Amino acid sequence: MASSKQQENLLLTEHFSWPPISLLDEIINTINEVLYRCTDTFETGLLSADPSLLGFSSLYAAQNRVPERDADGIDVYPEARLEIEEGVLKLETLMEGAVDRNFDRLEIWALRNVLCLPREGKEGDAEGGIAGWVRLGGYENLQIPPQDSTLTPEALHALRRKLTETTKLHTALLAEKTRNEAQLARLKSLLQPPTTPKREPRSSTSPPKPLDHNPAEDTAPFAFLTHAQAAQTLGIQPLLQSSNMAAAPESRTPLTTHTTFTTSQLPYLRQLLATLKPHLATTALPSHSTSEKDEWAKERRVYVESQSKRVLERRGVDTVDGVEGAVDGARVRSEEIRGLEGIVAATAGRSQRREDTAEAAQDGDVMDTS
Structure with missing residues (x-):
């Protein structure tokens, strides 16, 4: 059985969705990164400075030594770089020790006073916490089965399988819904022409744009069914933009109404066709005259x-x-x-x-x- 401290850690981890110790680890890691960046910048600054300004010329004068000179006649101090690196390393070690010591104290204090549950029992009483009496929001109205439950391992396995299949079905339905919405959007784009862009003023050097091509015919080839003058004459209102559908839903006229009316007229059209069939057998088709035949033969x-x-x-x-x-x-x-x-x-x-x-x-x- 888990101890009270372990129960408290589990409860806090479930409540925060992350372990409490991870917050302190992130703080310490961030401080260490800042420390390393500072020491790197400090080392770069010292290496770029003139060694004579750092006291190496005085050291050579006290030791009666003459520094070497490079091709440009500048004094060279070979041991300057080594001493700078050793000094920065010692400084970095010193600062790391200070960070570890002070932030270990912060970690202990935070775990005892901030990232913990209040204790109302006596001092030193391990059972004085309230971890066993706290219920999170996810456990509200949860029916806990009694101790003498007849739930068998087979039934529990069946419930787990049912939950897994239900999750898969939910995921599949969401994917199907997304595909259907995308398909509906593509179908609506065939009937909804794009908005006419504003004409930009053409300079004298730019070539004129062709006027015989309509880009709306490429993006919405069936827009004439709802937006042409003939469709408006028949009373078919154009489709509204997605932003205007919520504002005026009552003004929309679905295309299915006109399709239903057209379908209802098909029996009458079939009747007219049946009455015309007897006349087609006796009616002669128009034929070309003799002059037209001669002209056609001559051309051929x-x-x-x-x-x-x-x-x-x-x-x-x-x-x-x-x-x-x-x-x-x-x-x-x-x-x-x-x-x-x-x-x-x-x-x-x-x-x-x-x-x-x-x-x-x-x-x-x-x-x-x-």
Whole structure:
């Protein structure tokens, strides 16, 4: 069982959320850091001073010694640095002893008179403290189970598991809430255009800014649903800024109202579409006139000829007389093409006459047989 002093230390540690001795340790450590900085500064100042001002010239004169000189003709005292370091070390040791002695007294006095609980018992009575009668705020309305509790180790383990899972669920819900808020903020930014910045006066040397690009279209591509003139004509009020939502919440018109109305009109639109379907089968689609078809064919022929000419020119074929054709890189002139077309036409005419004669002969055979 813990002693009364240990109970007191545990109670104070739980109340302050840090051990009482740690406060005194921090004070002593801070004083030591200040002491070391002071001695370092003191040593730096002595090393940067002229040794003759520190009495080394008088020491050399009393000892009938002549100091050495450097390249610039300045007296050099080699033992000056060593004596300064030894003196600063002795001073630092002396001051450390004084700090430890005095602050140990401060620690004992603070632990007995400040960082402690009042004692009302007799002097020297270890049980005279009030540590066993103090209840912190975290223990108020706490139901302490009786001594004959039937709580088994398995039930206690189950309660601990339940507490752990509940903590995990709470953490997950907080993270989900944070993600949902961020997602809602991003969705609202798609409908809420940014505020228009003030125009800065442009100097004569600065180039003019382009006027055809609207930065609001990049940050809020769906702002036209609530902030365009057509949306205001339909009665859709623009979204309020976050700072104005708390000031006038009754003036907000949710977009869901207009969406519900649009959805309610869908059956009527389907009915109209069903009545129009029979008329679509009998109604002829608009067709192009003959002149339009000829114009389109002419444009297409000109395009094909221009592209063919470009390809032939890349291959090194002469296209001065036209692009009617080229065989293996050799140019075929227009007169030759016309002659070939005449031969093909004559051949096609003879073939047609032969087919007509054969058909007439077959018809004659059929008639004789009947």
